[in-house]
Amino acid sequence: MSGRDFLTLNHVSKVYRRNQSLLERLKKNNTGGTKAVSDVSLTVRHGETLGLVGESGCGKSTLARLVSGLMEPTSGEIAFRRDAAGKMPRLQMIFQDPYSSLNGRWMIEDIIAEPIRVHKLRRGRAAIRARVDELLVQVGLSPADAEKYPQEFSGGQRQRICIARALAGEPEFLILDEPTSALDVSVQAQILNLLRDLQKNLALTSLFITHNLSVVRIMADRIGVMYLGELVEEAPSEELFLRPRHPYTRLLIDAAPDMDTSDRTLHPIAGELPNPAFPPSGCRFHTRCPFAKDVCRSTTPPQKTSGADGMFRCHFDLDLSNGQAILPAAKARTA
Amino acid sequence: MTAPLLDVRDLTVTINRDGRLITALDKVSFSVDPGEVLGIVGESGAGKSITGAAIIDLLVPPLKRTGGTIALAGERLDQLAPKAMRRVRGDRIGFIFQDPMTSLNPVITIGRQLCDTIEAHLKISGDGAKKKALEWIERVGLPNPDVQFKRYPHQLSGGMRQRIVIALALCANPALVIADEPTTALDVSVQAHILQLMRDLHRESKTSMMLITHDLGVIAKMADRVAVLYAGRVAEISPVNELFNAPKHPYTHGLIRATPMPSVNGEVRLDQIPGAMPGLGAVPPGCAFNPRCFKAEGDCCSAVPPLTIRESVAFSCFHPLEKEIA
DSSP, X not given: OOTTEEEEEEEEEEEEOOOOOHHHHHTTOOOOSEEEEEEEEEEEETTOEEEEEOOTTSSHHHHHHHHHTSSOOSEEEEEEOOOTTOOOOOEEEEOSOTTTSSOTTSOHXXXXXXXXXXXXXXXXXXXXXXXXXXXXXXXXOOGGGGXXXXXXXXXXXXXXXXXXXXXHTOOSEEEEESTTTTSOHHHHHHHHHHHHHHHHHHTOEEEEEESOHHHHHHHOSEEEEEEXXXXXXXXXXXXXXXXXXXXXXXXXXXXXXXXXXXXOOOOOOSSOOOOTTSOOSSSTTTTTOTTOOHHHHHSOOOEEEETTTEEEEOSSOOOOSSGGGGHHHHHHHHO | OOXXXXXXXXXXXXXXETTEEEEEEEXXXXXXXXXXXXXXXXXXXXXXXXXXXXXXXXXXXXXXXXXXXXXXXXXXXGGSOHHHHHHHXXXXXXXXXXXXXXXXXXXXXXXXXXXXXXXXXXXXXXXXXXXXXXXXXXXXXXXXXXXXXXXXXXXXXXXXXXXXXXXXXXXXXXXXXEEESTTTTSOHHHHHHHHHHHHHHHHHHOOEEEEEESOHHHHHHHXXXXXXXXXXXXXXXXXXXXXXXXXXXXXXXXXXXXXXXXXTTSOEEOOOOSSOOOOTTOOOSSSTTGXXXXXXXXXXXXXXXXXXXXXXXXXXXXXXOOSOOO
């Protein structure tokens, strides 16, 4: 692990097993199960935001749980940079739904004070209360809100409370799992701007998980694209959008409808997302890829490096910087 | 100028909360022309879904329609008896719901559900209905209609289920389809498929459509005209090009600027609207948007701006934006 590396994932996999019968357990039958995360290796550097995008079932939330330590990986290892005393960095998580992630019976003051008490970051009631007020102001609420209950707040305000609670633990590393997908557009913009300011001012390292490519483009320094449990491409944010190397990345960028009313064509990705329990052989994207050849069906593509620090998994070196280039191939496949 | 297919005037819906009447929809007026796609856009709580439900009289108490007129091809729907209204639903107005998991019956095969709907509305039965059902399964793009016919909703993926819901809404050849967030529960790649399907079927059948969504990207690609709702009132109704290129209402402008979307030169901008939409019963006096509006003046706080019609656009604002202030 080099000096700037904050978190390294080394060939991490997670298999969800169904409940096995006694007979299967006695036979030590370990073949079943869904590989939610498959052989993912990546590095998050100090002070950087790594974005993870993908459709439902691609394993991005599972990866967040693995990194946060809420689950153990089936294989592979997750290593954080440790300080001189060998201590792990402090880590906090912000969840998707601000309605179910706050305890409705607790006052805001107690919710935000809990991490402070648990980690013994401040001593004495007055000092803790002062810190709570400071955090509330930091996330754009007022100290008077400390005496209220969560249900008195709107969705956007609740998410601000969740952010204040996460910051109360003075984290060095923040995991954000779809922090704005439950929010309306105008409120989402507020929360994204707040998070962007906090990242800048507090020099946080973070993992930002979302299915929305535009959101991740705004928030992340580097982006990883996941498909059916595999990391198919990773590149610096702008590089990924301007020169995607994996066909899936290209198609995903084009599939989301933009606000251009002069070109109203839609760009669906052929086929449907396969069942993650039975991923296709070879390259997992071959069933939907407009460039698929025989080799894709039989052989797992190698991991190739792109640019200064990017990687992608594809048999071919395709030039996908122009969205139109992929269209004829995609059309032929849909027809 | 052709007569509109659906004409909604001053539609008002109220909630009775312990004797206190709260306005959920406040004099909403719009029309849908034959063959047109009208997009209805707004944030949650703006009254989009209530508008859709009110038209086909599917409001759930304590919501109640208390005023306004709804006319479908000249016939007043708001004066129909419940029994007659039942014939309109599914027959002349089809409905596509948001969640394909809950809008299909989980214990009946999709073939049976299609046949039931076709038999109820088209006066054909038995083999004729089955033939028609198989046709529809094929038309909405599901492979092997014979196999799909015998399957249950849980055996289909979300996208396939939504295709069946679309087939159910369209199989009786309705004059108008109301699609309430048809792609919100779906992934991006599947969403594009469903939108493409809806567009193809719309072109074939010339059905009018009301497309309710919070996603401006979907609106930009699908709608001919767009109505923007805010706090139960119409903020602006414009043809789709005007709406995105020269919005009149400051809220429309703010909503477009707040959507994270790369601009043409690849730059990503994000301008927030301060505050949040007022909740039910907490709408401020005057224009509902005035506390969040950068153009608000004294008159905005005292009187509700009326819907002003200027050529093809209509807006309810005292101080409309003149040109795109990019």
